[in-house]
Amino acid sequence: MHPEIVIARMKRLSTFFLALIMGVVAVGATPRQEPELGIFIHWGIYSLFADGEWIMAQKQMSRTEYAKAADAFYPWRFDARSWVKAIKAAGAQYICFTSRHHDGFSMWDSQATDYTITRATPFHRDVLKELSEACAEEGIRLHLYYSLLDWSREDYLRGWSGPEHDKDPLKADYPHYLAFMKAQLTELLTNYGEIGAIWFDGYWDQKDNPSWDWQIQELYTLIHTLQPNCLIANNHHLPQPLPGEAIQCFERDVPGENKGGYSEGMSVSGLILETCETMNHSWGYSATDTTYKTIDEIRDLQARVRALNANLLINIGPQPNGELPEKALNLLQKMSQKSH
Numbered sequence: 001m002h003p004e005i006v007i008a009r010m011k012r013l014s015t016f017f018l019a020l021i022m023g024v025v026a027v028g029a030t031p032r033q034e035p036e037l038g039i040f041i042h043w044g045i046y047s048l049f050a051d052g053e054w055i056m057a058q059k060q061m062s063r064t065e066y067a068k069a070a071d072a073f074y075p076w077r078f079d080a081r082s083w084v085k086a087i088k089a090a091g092a093q094y095i096c097f098t099s100r101h102h103d104g105f106s107m108w109d110s111q112a113t114d115y116t117i118t119r120a121t122p123f124h125r126d127v128l129k130e131l132s133e134a135c136a137e138e139g140i141r142l143h144l145y146y147s148l149l150d151w152s153r154e155d156y157l158r159g160w161s162g163p164e165h166d167k168d169p170l171k172a173d174y175p176h177y178l179a180f181m182k183a184q185l186t187e188l189l190t191n192y193g194e195i196g197a198i199w200f201d202g203y204w205d206q207k208d209n210p211s212w213d214w215q216i217q218e219l220y221t222l223i224h225t226l227q228p229n230c231l232i233a234n235n236h237h238l239p240q241p242l243p244g245e246a247i248q249c250f251e252r253d254v255p256g257e258n259k260g261g262y263s264e265g266m267s268v269s270g271l272i273l274e275t276c277e278t279m280n281h282s283w284g285y286s287a288t289d290t291t292y293k294t295i296d297e298i299r300d301l302q303a304r305v306r307a308l309n310a311n312l313l314i315n316i317g318p319q320p321n322g323e324l325p326e327k328a329l330n331l332l333q334k335m336s337q338k339s340h
Contacts, residue, residue, distance in 0.1 A: 035306040036093040040276055040315035042283040044101050045069045047320040053284030056103050056151055062166035063152040070120035078322025080130040084138045090335040094141035096199050096313055097131060099188060104152035112183040132192040141196035144188055149202035153177060159205030178215060182222055189226040196231060197247060198223055203236035220244035239265045247272045255308050273310035279328055285317035292327045295334040
């Protein structure tokens with residue numbers, strides 16, 4: 001065979017394998033694994049209102065009035081190690097912690113804003129740092145929930161979900177807001193050790209704005225650059241995962257069903273599958289939502305999810321004082337016991 005032909009074929013093969021490798025990175029493809037149990041943690045200043053994490057939007061609170069809750073947030077009973085030990089004993093392999101929910105309040109020492117637990121509250125402690133250290137000690141992976149939308153910042157254009165007042169639409173500046181998110185994601189993936197996954201939410205907030213472009217691939221590229229092994233999940237409710245995602249989320253549903261109303265039209269992909277569900281009915285702490293699932297109901301759900309080779313991410317909403325609710329702790333203890 002002519003040497004030039006051999007060289008040309010070698011170049012084509014090199015290009016093919018490089019494209020194959022890059023393709024795996026681009027779509028976030030990962031080998032399927034044994035089904036795992038994760039614990040979702042929805043916790044922020046909304047816990048003070050004791051009525052779930054959407055209280056700001058549901059009660060149409062102005063961002064300035066809502067923000068005053070930060071001054072009263074002092075979770076003095078928070079103990080990251082006790083959280084992680086109880087979660088590990090229940091058989092969980094990972095924790096997904098809400099670093100920033102839709103209200104825009106950051107639960108870590110972010111330098112990109114003063115609206116944080118370390119600056120805007122009298123508590124001043126970096127709870128995410130403490131949680132990341134406890135997870136590392138116990139061998140539990142840490143995933144971080146991050147909201148794409150923000151009900152408080154004026155540079156984020158109001159979507160369908162936010163309060164109808166207290167934002168000047170003329171101050172919307174998505175390039176500025178995108179830079180803010182990149183700065184925060186850089187902090188999360190630089191200062192808190194190895195992060196197992198970034199779990200996005202809020203993509204659906206601009207569903208009534210057909211021209212909207214989240215420029216989501218810029219965020220995905222940043223994540224894979226900072227931590228190549230960090231997986232990406234996005235609770236966008238789209239029919240198919242987006243390039244760069246490794247985990248397909250099913251909110252309040254096992255893969256392939258739509259009983260919760262969020263999975264219509266979603267096909268089951270070959271990525272890691274994950275069902276997220278609550279222990280009671282609320283994601284954030286609610287003083288009136290005391291009807292928790294029974295241990296048999298949780299075990300049944302876990303079995304159904306496991307049969308589909310999917311993970312179960314079961315949620316707890318900690319109290320404003322930093323403790324896990326007693327009923328949630330009781331369920332964790334029962335989950336640690338083998339069913340008979």
